[in-house]
Each structure stands twice: as structure tokens, then as C-alpha cells.
Amino acid sequence: MGKHTLYLVAVDGSEWGNRAADHAITMAKQTGAKVRLITVIPWSGYQPLTVEEIVNRPLEKEQEEKQARADILDPVVDKHKDSGVEISSEFFWGHPVDVIRKQAKEEKATQVFIGRRGRSRVADLILGSVANSLAHSLGVPIVLVP
Numbered sequence: 001m002g003k004h005t006l007y008l009v010a011v012d013g014s015e016w017g018n019r020a021a022d023h024a025i026t027m028a029k030q031t032g033a034k035v036r037l038i039t040v041i042p043w044s045g046y047q048p049l050t051v052e053e054i055v056n057r058p059l060e061k062e063q064e065e066k067q068a069r070a071d072i073l074d075p076v077v078d079k080h081k082d083s084g085v086e087i088s089s090e091f092f093w094g095h096p097v098d099v100i101r102k103q104a105k106e107e108k109a110t111q112v113f114i115g116r117r118g119r120s121r122v123a124d125l126i127l128g129s130v131a132n133s134l135a136h137s138l139g140v141p142i143v144l145v146p
Contacts, residue, residue, distance in 0.1 A: 005033035008109035010100050010130070012039060013072040016115025020145040021076045024113040028085040033110065037089040038103055039072045040096040041065070065091060097133045104140055113143045 007024040011017040021037060028035050041064055073089040080087060092099045104112050114131050131144050 005031055005110045006107055007033050007035045007111050007113055008100070008104050008107055009035060009037050009113045010040070010096070010115075011037050011072055011076055012096075012115070014115055016145065017072075018076060018115075020113040020115045020143070021080075023143065023145045024111075025080045025083055025085050025087070029083060034086045034088070036103075036107060036109070037073055037076055037087065038100065039068050039089075039091045040099045041068055041091060041093050042095065061093075096130045097137070100130070100134060101138060104138060109140055111141045111143055112138060113145060116144045116146050 005028075007028055009021050009024045011021050021035075024035050027033065068091045069089075073091065077087055077089055092103070100112065100114070103109070112134065114134060116129075116131055131142075135142055135144065
């Protein structure tokens with residue numbers, strides 16, 4: 001592996017997502033890979049119907065972006081800032097499976113790391129887990145971290 005190796009890590013603030021980041025960064029130390037952390041904020045793209053929704057929607061979205069950075073991405077980056085691994089992070093809006101798949105392709109990720117479970121076990125059972133969906137459709141090696 002080496003300087004063109006990229007590990008894409010999907011984090012969501014859960015203990016499983018954080019363990020996926022820890023594992024990817026540990027592997028990156030050994031292989032010289034770069035690590036790209038992403039989080040996806042679900043966003044339906046629905047059209048606001050009232051004046052209040054039109055006015056508040058951008059404010060709510062901006063607040064959610066700040067919250068995602070402060071609560072999910074920054075703590076992981078801060079924890080590993082002295083690791084010697086080049087770490088970048090970004091958040092996206094959309095459906096997690098679609099966004100992660102697209103980013104893995106666009107970033108030419110060598111491997112994708114994701115927690116085996118997300119923040120909601122109930123949602124995983126009802127909707128099917130993001131990890132499971134990616135494992136069947138990603139097209140690059142995926143590491144499911146317990």
C-alpha cells in the first residue's frame with residue numbers, strides 16, 4: 001500500500017462508528033494510507049410548504065451541519081491528531097448508503113470501514129443496516145468493525 005491508498009470511514013457518532021475510525025487509523029499507521037472520515041446527515045430533499053419552513057429550513061440545516069462536525073467528526077479527528085496519519089473529514093446530506101457508495105467511487109477508496117451497527121438498532125432492523133447494504137453493493141473491500 002502507500003501514499004495513494006485511501007481508507008474511507010463512515011462515522012455516525014456511535015461507538016461502532018468510532019471503533020471503525022480507530023481501526024482504520026491503526027491500519028493506516030501500518031500501511032501509510034490516508035484516512036477520510038465522512039458522516040451523512042439524512043435529508044429527504046422534501047420541498048418546504050409553508051413560509052415558516054422556507055425561512056427555517058436553511059437555519060436548521062446550518063445548525064445540523066455545525067452539530068455534525070462538533071459531535072461526530074471533530075472528536076474523532078482530535079483523538080487521532082497526533083497519530084501521524086493524514087486525516088480529513090467532511091459531512092454530506094442524503095441517504096447514507098448512496099452517499100458512502102458515491103464517495104468511495106469518487107475518492108477511489110482502497111477500502112471502506114464502517115461500524116457493524118449504527119446509532120439505532122431499531123432502524124437497522126426495520127430499514128436494513130447501512131453496513132449490510134454496503135456489503136452487498138459497494139464494489140470495493142469493506143471492513144465491518146464490530
